[in-house]
Amino acid sequence: xxxxxxxxxxxxxxxxxxxxxxxxxxxxxxxxxxxxxxxxxxxxxxxxxxxxxxxxxxxxxxxxxxxxxxxxxxxxxxxxxxxxxxxxxxxxxxxxxxxxxxxxxxxxxxxxxxxxxxxxxxxxxxxxxxxxxxxxxxxxxxxxxxxxxxxxxxxxxxxxxxxxxxxxxxxxxxxxxxxxxxxxxxxxxxxxxxxxxxxxxxxxxxxxxxxxxxxxxxxxxxxxxxxxxxxxxxxxxxxxxxxxxxxxxxxxxxxxxxxxxxxxxxxxxxxxxxxxxxxxxxxxx
Amino acid sequence: xxxxxxxxxxxxxxxxxxxxxxxxxxxxxxxxxxxxxxxxxxxxxxxxxxxxxxxxxxxxxxxxxxxxxxxxxxxxxxxxxxxxxxxxxxxxxxxxxxxxxxxxxxxxxxxxxxxxxxxxxxxxxxxxxxxxxxxxxxxxxxxxxxxxxxxxxxxxxxxxxxxxxxxxxxxxxxxxxxxxxxxxxxxxxxxxxxxxxxxxxxxxxxxxxxxxxxxxxxxxxxxxxxxxxxxxxxxxxxxxxxxxxxxxxxxxxxxxxxxxxxxxxxxxxxxxxxxxxxxxxxxxxxxxxxxxxxxxxxxxxxxxxxxxx
Amino acid sequence: xxxxxxxxxxxxxxxxxxxxxxxxxxxxxxxxxxxxxxxxxxxxxxxxxxxxxxxxxxxxxxxxxxxxxxxxxxxxxxxxxxxxxxxxxxxxxxxxxxxxxxxxxxxxxxxxxxxxxxxxxxxxxxxxxxxxxxxxxxxxxxxxxxxxxxxxxxxxxxxxxxxxxxxxxxxxxxxxxxxxxxxxxxxxxxxxxxxxxxxxxxxxxxxxxxxxxxxxxxxxxxxxxxxxxxxxxxxxxxxxxxxxx
Numbered sequence: 001x002x003x004x005x006x007x008x009x010x011x012x013x014x015x016x017x018x019x020x021x022x023x024x025x026x027x028x029x030x031x032x033x034x035x036x037x038x039x040x041x042x043x044x045x046x047x048x049x050x051x052x053x054x055x056x057x058x059x060x061x062x063x064x065x066x067x068x069x070x071x072x073x074x075x076x077x078x079x080x081x082x083x084x085x086x087x088x089x090x091x092x093x094x095x096x097x098x099x100x101x102x103x104x105x106x107x108x109x110x111x112x113x114x115x116x117x118x119x120x121x122x123x124x125x126x127x128x129x130x131x132x133x134x135x136x137x138x139x140x141x142x143x144x145x146x147x148x149x150x151x152x153x154x155x156x157x158x159x160x161x162x163x164x165x166x167x168x169x170x171x172x173x174x175x176x177x178x179x180x181x182x183x184x185x186x187x188x189x190x191x192x193x194x195x196x197x198x199x200x201x202x203x204x205x206x207x208x209x210x211x212x213x214x215x216x217x218x219x220x221x222x223x224x225x226x227x228x229x230x231x232x233x234x235x236x237x238x239x240x241x242x243x244x245x246x247x248x249x250x251x252x253x254x255x256x257x258x259x260x261x262x263x264x265x266x267x268x269x270x271x272x273x274x275x276x277x278x279x280x281x282x283x284x285x
Numbered sequence: 286x287x288x289x290x291x292x293x294x295x296x297x298x299x300x301x302x303x304x305x306x307x308x309x310x311x312x313x314x315x316x317x318x319x320x321x322x323x324x325x326x327x328x329x330x331x332x333x334x335x336x337x338x339x340x341x342x343x344x345x346x347x348x349x350x351x352x353x354x355x356x357x358x359x360x361x362x363x364x365x366x367x368x369x370x371x372x373x374x375x376x377x378x379x380x381x382x383x384x385x386x387x388x389x390x391x392x393x394x395x396x397x398x399x400x401x402x403x404x405x406x407x408x409x410x411x412x413x414x415x416x417x418x419x420x421x422x423x424x425x426x427x428x429x430x431x432x433x434x435x436x437x438x439x440x441x442x443x444x445x446x447x448x449x450x451x452x453x454x455x456x457x458x459x460x461x462x463x464x465x466x467x468x469x470x471x472x473x474x475x476x477x478x479x480x481x482x483x484x485x486x487x488x489x490x491x492x493x494x495x496x497x498x499x500x501x502x503x504x505x506x507x508x509x510x511x512x513x514x515x516x517x518x519x520x521x522x523x524x525x526x527x528x529x530x531x532x533x534x535x536x537x538x539x540x541x542x543x544x545x546x547x548x549x550x551x552x553x554x555x556x557x558x559x560x561x562x563x564x565x566x567x568x569x570x571x572x573x574x575x576x577x578x579x580x581x582x583x584x585x586x587x588x589x590x591x592x593x594x
Numbered sequence: 595x596x597x598x599x600x601x602x603x604x605x606x607x608x609x610x611x612x613x614x615x616x617x618x619x620x621x622x623x624x625x626x627x628x629x630x631x632x633x634x635x636x637x638x639x640x641x642x643x644x645x646x647x648x649x650x651x652x653x654x655x656x657x658x659x660x661x662x663x664x665x666x667x668x669x670x671x672x673x674x675x676x677x678x679x680x681x682x683x684x685x686x687x688x689x690x691x692x693x694x695x696x697x698x699x700x701x702x703x704x705x706x707x708x709x710x711x712x713x714x715x716x717x718x719x720x721x722x723x724x725x726x727x728x729x730x731x732x733x734x735x736x737x738x739x740x741x742x743x744x745x746x747x748x749x750x751x752x753x754x755x756x757x758x759x760x761x762x763x764x765x766x767x768x769x770x771x772x773x774x775x776x777x778x779x780x781x782x783x784x785x786x787x788x789x790x791x792x793x794x795x796x797x798x799x800x801x802x803x804x805x806x807x808x809x810x811x812x813x814x815x816x817x818x819x820x821x822x823x824x825x826x827x828x829x830x831x832x833x834x835x836x837x838x839x
Contacts, residue, residue: 049753049755053755053758053759053762056762056766057762060766060770093765093769094766097758097761097762097765097766100758100761101755101758101761202755202757202758203665203666203669203670203756203757204611204612206757206758206761207615207662207757210761211615211619214654215619215622218622218626218650218654219622219625221626222622222625222626222629225629225630225633226628226629226632226633337834337835340682342678342681342682342833342834342835343834343835344832344834359831359832361681361682361683361684361685361686361687362684363684364682364683364684365684367682369678369682371675371678371682373674373675373678374675375674375675375676376676376679377602377605377606377676377679379605379606380602380605385679388598388602388679389679389683391598392596392598392599392680392683392685393683393684394684434679435682
């Protein structure tokens with residue numbers, strides 16, 4: 001079939017229109033990324049199989065509180081089995097597994113699908129995106145750290161003879177629980193996201209995160225036994241526990257000053273946040 | 286092997302495939318014989334799903350596929366006669382082009398894998414780059430080395446999923462020539478595409494899939510002819526457009542004529558009657574026909590017609 | 595077994611960040627053993643069998659190495675879409691699976707056994723139990739490697755999130771549940787591996803006393819390999835390309 005070249009060009013009006021409504025702007029865009037990321041940290045809005053792992057971990061993280069309250073209820077008296085300052089050390093592996101499972105979901109998905117450029121060409125900036133993702137993971141971790149503490153606190157109050165008396169006495173613990181949960185959540189989330197933002201491969205990210213938590217605990221134990229007492233400062237798990245003890249002014253068996261461990265947690269978190277921001281400044285999108 | 290009167294190369298019988306509530310392929314039946322056949326449809330129409338069912342990588346929810354009288358599902362032995370070029374770009378990036386094709390030859394247990402690989406690479410004109418790692422190839426090069434790996438065992442049936450993606454126009458023409466040559470040698474070539482122009486230029490016959498259903502199949506001009514409820518338009522150039530136009534107006538098959546200096550546009554109500562009448566009219570009037578072209582006969586119009594229906 | 599698939603898989607797995615990472619992890623037990631000997635406290639045989647070999651090597655290194663290699667042999671290929679170049683060939687899927695599984699087994703066993711050999715020798719040097727304990731743990735981890743690799747390969751065929759699912763099995767099932775409920779140890783590859791190590795080493799019960807007996811452990815391992823291997827073959831025969839792919 002032969003065709004002759006067109007003599008004259010023409011532009012057809014296909015009826016495209018530009019968006020005339022109000023633009024909600026950067027703040028709204030950041031909030032949207034934050035909310036969607038937080039939802040996806042628990043598999044909300046995703047298919048059922050994405051919910052399995054976060055739900056399993058959420059259930060397990062509640063187990064110590066449930067067991068404690070079960071025993072207290074059965075023996076009809078207030079118990080001291082699970083103390084609020086010990087809670088995060090009971091479930092530290094679960095917390096690490098949660099960030100190992102979900103940080104790659106938050107950071108890796110957009111890299112795998114090459115959708116980062118779609119975000120950065122909108123009102124949102126690279127730093128906003130990074131902070132929204134980090135905020136979402138910290139918030140998700142706060143759910144995991146605060147919900148069991150709340151269950152424990154309320155449950156303890158109801159198993160005593162005088163709930164009001166208990167609340168009055170232990171009210172001082174509330175800010176401590178909040179502060180330590182924020183600290184633990186911030187550390188886990190920032191370390192995990194610093195690793196997960198570096199690779200689109202889910203298995204690598206998950207492996208790296210679990211390795212840094214479990215590996216640092218193993219190495220910290222070795223260094224503690226050989227090089228000296230400051231060796232334990234390498235272990236992220238022990239840092240979390242030590243910092244929590246410092247916040248609660250609780251008795252502990254560490255040979256290192258716990259305020260030092262608290263400072264180390266803040267330092268590691270700050271470095272991780274810096275690494276995340278730097279990664280997203282430079283990531284090709 | 287010359288194509289004998291053997292079994293039909295590809296036979297798809299009442300195939301449906303659904304994923305949960307989504308029906309991706311809906312009760313499709315057709316047969317594909319030797320030659321180039323294009324599987325055409327917009328993105329998301331179910332082309333890939335259908336090709337995956339045909340190559341045994343998806344189980345049909347209903348119906349079945351036979352390739353050369355062998356079932357496709359649970360039968361990797363079928364790949365002795367079938368070559369598959371997947372849509373995804375990935376190759377083993379650490380292998381060179383030659384190693385990649387030779388691996389395919391070895392996995393087919395060919396007697397002389399080195400020679401088979403060299404021949405396949407020659408066919409796709411990749412000999413110059415065969416010693417470089419495939420990880421560094423461009424999209425078009427990856428596409429060609431994938432084709433080489435899938436024709437290394439000289440298959441009777443070649444299935445390609447969007448083979449022209451990422452190719453530049455020159456590579457595209459070369460790939461089309463290659464597929465045509467395979468078809469001339471009696472092979473069955475089936476490729477999918479969402480681009481009309483590709484299918485129009487390459488395919489002898491076409492299968493049109495819209496929303497998971499087979500909307501049309503056969504020669505696309507033939508399909509167009511079957512849809513007589515929509516007028517056809519021809520562009521005609523002749524030695525005397527005015528005279529020819531006047532004569533054709535009296536034909537019952539013609540519903541309208543438009544004259545525009547050298548070109549006459551004829552709207553036709555009855556395709557068959559018009560094509561039979563036109564040469565006779567021109568001969569009796571002593572008019573030379575310079576060009577007769579169906580002006581809306583492109584696959585695009587067939588396709589948009591089918592989609593709208 | 596298919597030599598070409600074995601060579602291909604070796605090239606896929608070796609010489610990457612993954613291997614460097616695994617070597618570093620495999621060195622940890624030796625560092626720990628050196629530290630222990632330097633401190634000069636405790637009974638080397640008891641410490642080595644329960645803490646070092648039974649704890650760190652069998653409870654952590656073995657499952658993690660099995661997880662890394664077991665999920666990589668097919669999971670990575672399925673993820674990036676190259677699996678088609680093996681599956682669209684007239685080769686029985688059983689052959690593909692067995693060839694790939696052998697590579698995972700080989701790598702896992704070499705990593706774990708080498709790590710164990712060095713660390714165990716450092717920790718047990720000059721003790722009476724050295725030969726027996728090392729032999730017992732080497733035999734057990736080689737068998738355990740096959741079991742872990744097979745199970746995790748199956749997992750990678752069942753879910754795209756096999757790595758994290760495997761971690762949950764290792765930390766929550768083997769680490770937590772079996773510690774709380776004794777009966778579940780029957781369904782734990784870690785305890786079967788320890789049981790086999792104890793059976794082969796046959797040292798004094800005061801030194802090393804695993805919970806599962808030798809016959810039970812062997813039965814658990816064989817059953818795990820047979821069941822997971824068979825299911826993996828069936829799953830690979832019925833492999834379907836994902837819609838996203």
